[in-house]
Amino acid sequence: MLLYTLLAGLLFGLYFSLIGLGLNLVFGVMRIVNLAHGDFLMLGAFLAFWLFTLFAVNPISAIPIVFALFAVVGLPLYYLLVPRLLKARDPEMLSFILFFGLSQVIEAITTIAFGTSERSIPGVQLGIVIATVKGLFVGHKVDNGPIEIFGQTFPAAWVASGVVSGLAVLFVYLYLYRTRLGYLTRAVMVNREEAIATGINVHRVSAFAFGIGLGLAAVAGVFAPFMLGSITPAMGVEVTVTSFTVIVIGSLGNPLGTVLGGLVYGISYMFMQSYYSSWANLLPYLLLIAILLVRPSGLLGRQVRRA
Amino acid sequence: MRHVLLILVPVVATFAILPSVYSNHLLLFNFMIFIMLAQGVNVIYGFTGYLPFGYVGFFGAGAYGFSLMVIHLQAPPLLALPVGAGAAVVLGLFLTPLFRLSGAYFSIANLAAALAVLQVVSNPNLESITKGPYGISLSGVFNPTLAYGTALAVLAATLGLVIYLRNSRFGMALQAIREDPISAGMAGINVVRERIIAWLLSALIAGLAGGVFAWYVSVFYPETVFSGEFTIFAIVFALFGGNATVVGPILGVVILYGLYNAVGISTPQYFQLIYGALIMGLVLFLPNGLVSLLRRWGLNVP
Amino acid sequence: MTRYTIFALLVASMTSATAFAQGTGAPAEIKLGTLYASSGRFASISMPVHDGLKLWLEQKNAEGGVFVKAFNKKIPLKLIAYDDQSNNATAATLYNQLITQDKVDILVSDSGSVLTSVAVPIARDHKMLLIDQTGTGANFFTPDNPYIVLMSDPVSSIWPKPLADFITHDGPKLGIKRVAILYSTNDFTGTQANAVRKFIKESNSGVEIVYDEGIPTETSNYTVLLNNIRATNPDAVIELGYAPNDIAFLRNVQDSGIKPKFLFCIYPGLETELLEKNVGGAGLNYVFTYVPSSEIAYQASFGMPLKDYKAAWDKKYVDSKVEFGFNSVAGYTTGLVIESALAAANSLDQLELRKAIFSLSGKLRTLDGTFELDATGAQIGEITPLGQLILDEHEHLKFVTVWPHDVATGKPVYPRP
Known part of the structure; x- marks a missing residue:
């Protein structure tokens, strides 16, 4: 039970990192709070659902499509909303309200279009992919059921989402540390004013980060039908709160710190669920408040952010 | 004093007279509740700049404080009400460390706090104290007429407080802190203390509103009184009307909640859509609310 | 004794016949007020119930109304329904609206315990009998409150x-x-x-x-x-x-x-x-x-049996997003109980309605099974x-x-x- 809970926490924690990753990137670069993050995740989940239902696209194959589409949508959305916002007196606070409005709009439109019922994608779809990949390595056909790790069995979705989350983190790392745009992005993250002074096109850098942030949220959405039971248009708010917990624990504004946040959150959540089941949902809120008060910069943060 | 005559008296008188001509008293009651909550948000956000995204926590604390006094101690409602509101103030005191956080962090932490209180109240392990998820039933003290009258008194007190803030040195000090806390501190204002007083007053308003709401509805579940919609409505009403004014939040409630009851009930999703779009439009084009528009037309808005 | 009874009955029927002839006091319509949730977390349980009730009501009106014993004639029904969007505070306002503004004759709650809960004290305060469709919360039913009666779904405490x-x-x-x-x-x-x-x-x-x-x-x-x-x-x-x-x-x-x-x-x-x-x-x-009950063909002694009801449902809601099932039967059952009660009650007085509904207990058999109440108005028949x-x-x-x-x-x- 102990080992199982621990491993479950690690795997689920990796997925939580993916959930928070995009939000943290957007916050790190623009210092704005995307309260519609969970709703973009929901939209990604619905896109994956429709791709599967209408065209039988496997969720794993849907990932690049979903990512590209949301990243592309993110660019004009950025120019539509953010520059105007950044001119205001208190952009951080106003962004909070602005994106809350956006979240309401997204939820309403999705409800009007698809109704309120739950939807999901059969879990075996991820099992097939894992079995195929594994089959390539071992050279013979493998059963597409649950997967064994250290003698404990987990649903294929947990492993698949864990792997994709790891790859997503690697992708963000490579983008930030191995590309020119990423280099400029880090410059903006460290000091926006200085970046403007040195002639960096801050809006272009930010727009890309915004697009990637939305894309990552949508990719996390692809796994939502498997990891979060089912999907509904109203699921966004709860996901947003979870994402905040994860990135606050890790480190606000440091995308790679999200991984630590996700793991800490995942493991502690699973232990609560195992040993104090009825209190499990209290933990995220207490963790969030405690970390904000004790270490406002998160576990990995360097400088303290204050008023 | 002029504001008392111009705003407080007419508003309270309206709500005192309306029940005799319009018999859906609960609708009138809800209007009063939302004016209280919007003004409560106004006190903390309008005057200090801290957006309480978990404001409903105080409302729920007040409702439960009231109900538990009635259930466990058989307290008469008029005694249970201030004690219930006291629960909200105590919660506010517990949360004062959150002021170390700025802007959005404060809001997120406040939201988490409200959700945490809900998780505790609705936990079945505490059933003997809070009735857990099974909800509260106060049929013994059910008295809508008296509850309505009490709400009227709370409304009057709330408006009185906001008028005071608008016109007093204390209110000025709060706004100075909002504009620039460092200069305000140098000018001799006790930044921390003034902020906390505003915060606790705001919690007190929501606590009283919650208590009187619990009394009036008398049967409810934890989710009813901790519903995030109370926070959202209150914030949007206050923002729409205009913060740091007396009439702004009242205008916001009368127009938007009126619209909600007239239109929203028949086409809810479209209403949510319009609501969301309205919020976005406000932030982008009219961040200071409706009253800023009136001011632009040369009207002096209190 | 017998002769006396017959005489009394004769007199009674004659007076009611004259009342009927003169048409005094008979309303042009019976107002039935209810709420439903088209969105939010209770939409999926509320809409089928509401659609079931609506189906019954429209069917009755197509026949010229329901027979109301109090006026000894068929009277058309008027449905007044508002959308509470699964929001409790809104629901409370709207229940009040139905009672105080629309002055409905019959008050029917929304589906499910949460949206019913707020109606319980409101109905009691206004001395209106709450026709509780599927609100099975055990604490709604207390010996000191005669103003509630549960239609379908057994009360949660005996359901399992x-x-x-x-x-x-x-x-x-x-x-x-x-x-x-x-x-x-x-x-x-x-x-x-x-x-x-x-x-x-x-x-x-x-x-x-x-x-x-x-x-x-x-x-x-x-x-x-x-x-x-x-x-x-x-x-x-x-x-x-x-x-x-x-x-x-x-x-x-x-x-x-x-x-x-x-x-x-x-x-x-x-x-x-x-x-x-x-x-x-x-x-x-x-x-x-x-x-x-949508899966068991109970012997219905009143109203359509399951097969006919399903056919009527499919005909009426051709491309509706609302699925047929347990809850759609519940809404129709509510209608059948109201119909039987109006045919038995001597007046539209709320406590008289309650008495009429209680008189059906153990006797009324619908497609939802046997309608049976305990003393507090909780449903104990219609078990699943x-x-x-x-x-x-x-x-x-x-x-x-x-x-x-x-x-x-x-x-x-x-x-x-």
Whole structure:
């Protein structure tokens, strides 16, 4: 039970990192709070659902499509909303309200279009992919059921989402540390004013980060039908709160710190669920408040952010 | 004093007279509740700049404080009400460390706090104290007429407080802190203390509103009184009307909640859509609310 | 004595006949007020109930109205319905609106305990009888409140009796000795869990509860919990939750490779179509659940039998997004009870209506089973038997009723293959 809970926490924690990753990137670069993050995740989940239902696209194959589409949508959305916002007196606070409005709009439109019922994608779809990949390595056909790790069995979705989350983190790392745009992005993250002074096109850098942030949220959405039971248009708010917990624990504004946040959150959540089941949902809120008060910069943060 | 005559008296008188001509008293009651909550948000956000995204926590604390006094101690409602509101103030005191956080962090932490209180109240392990998820039933003290009258008194007190803030040195000090806390501190204002007083007053308003709401509805579940919609409505009403004014939040409630009851009930999703779009439009084009528009037309808005 | 009675009856019928002839006091319409939720978390249980009630009402109006004994004539019905969007505060306002502004003759609540809860004190305060459709919360029904009566769905505290009876009677013979209970902590499923626990403990059948945990209703992943349950080595696993809980739970059972020998959930029976869409036929195969009235052809002595009702439903709601099921039968049943009560009540006075409804108890048989009330107005007839879902050769799910024995249609399959 102990080992199982621990491993479950690690795997689920990796997925939580993916959930928070995009939000943290957007916050790190623009210092704005995307309260519609969970709703973009929901939209990604619905896109994956429709791709599967209408065209039988496997969720794993849907990932690049979903990512590209949301990243592309993110660019004009950025120019539509953010520059105007950044001119205001208190952009951080106003962004909070602005994106809350956006979240309401997204939820309403999705409800009007698809109704309120739950939807999901059969879990075996991820099992097939894992079995195929594994089959390539071992050279013979493998059963597409649950997967064994250290003698404990987990649903294929947990492993698949864990792997994709790891790859997503690697992708963000490579983008930030191995590309020119990423280099400029880090410059903006460290000091926006200085970046403007040195002639960096801050809006272009930010727009890309915004697009990637939305894309990552949508990719996390692809796994939502498997990891979060089912999907509904109203699921966004709860996901947003979870994402905040994860990135606050890790480190606000440091995308790679999200991984630590996700793991800490995942493991502690699973232990609560195992040993104090009825209190499990209290933990995220207490963790969030405690970390904000004790270490406002998160576990990995360097400088303290204050008023 | 002029504001008392111009705003407080007419508003309270309206709500005192309306029940005799319009018999859906609960609708009138809800209007009063939302004016209280919007003004409560106004006190903390309008005057200090801290957006309480978990404001409903105080409302729920007040409702439960009231109900538990009635259930466990058989307290008469008029005694249970201030004690219930006291629960909200105590919660506010517990949360004062959150002021170390700025802007959005404060809001997120406040939201988490409200959700945490809900998780505790609705936990079945505490059933003997809070009735857990099974909800509260106060049929013994059910008295809508008296509850309505009490709400009227709370409304009057709330408006009185906001008028005071608008016109007093204390209110000025709060706004100075909002504009620039460092200069305000140098000018001799006790930044921390003034902020906390505003915060606790705001919690007190929501606590009283919650208590009187619990009394009036008398049967409810934890989710009813901790519903995030109370926070959202209150914030949007206050923002729409205009913060740091007396009439702004009242205008916001009368127009938007009126619209909600007239239109929203028949086409809810479209209403949510319009609501969301309205919020976005406000932030982008009219961040200071409706009253800023009136001011632009040369009207002096209190 | 007999002669006197006949004389009295004659006089009574003559006076009522003259009243009828003169048409004095008979309203042009009977106003029936209700709420529904087209959005939010209760939309999926509210809309089918509301559509069922509407179907009954329109059918009656097509026949020229319902017979009202108080005026000895058929009077058309007028439906006044508002959308509360699953919001409690809005619902409360609207109940008040129905009573005070629209002055309805009959007050019908929205579906489900949460949206019904706010109506209970309001109705009582205004001395209006609350026709509670499916609000099964046990604390609505108190001896001091005559202004509520529950139409369909047994009250939560006795609803799980067939499940508990099966486990304690047939269970030990099949090899079920250790039971695990996992429930979502809300009024509906929490009360059911309390009832199951109580029934099993009081049975002295040797059946033992080895796992008993409440979890937040928002729980969306059960994999770790399932692993913990497996560690207690149960013979039967009872999961009590709302539809999203059951979906997540059954999907996790399927994906995790954990194979409980006996699996019970509420919603595979109540919302079979929705569950099948999300979990798939294989995931529901051999799952135990409540057999809804939409699956059993009860001998209806009043109103349409199930087959005709389903046909009428399909005809009326051709491309509706609302699925036919347990809840759609509940709404229609509400209509039938109101119809019978109006045909029996001597006036439209609320307590007279209550008396008329109570006079139907134990006698009225509809497609929802036998309508039966206890003294507080809680429904104790119309129980949902325990059944098992079986996937037939056409990949179609069908119900096999296993308890009580007198309505059983087959033998349970245990352990789940």
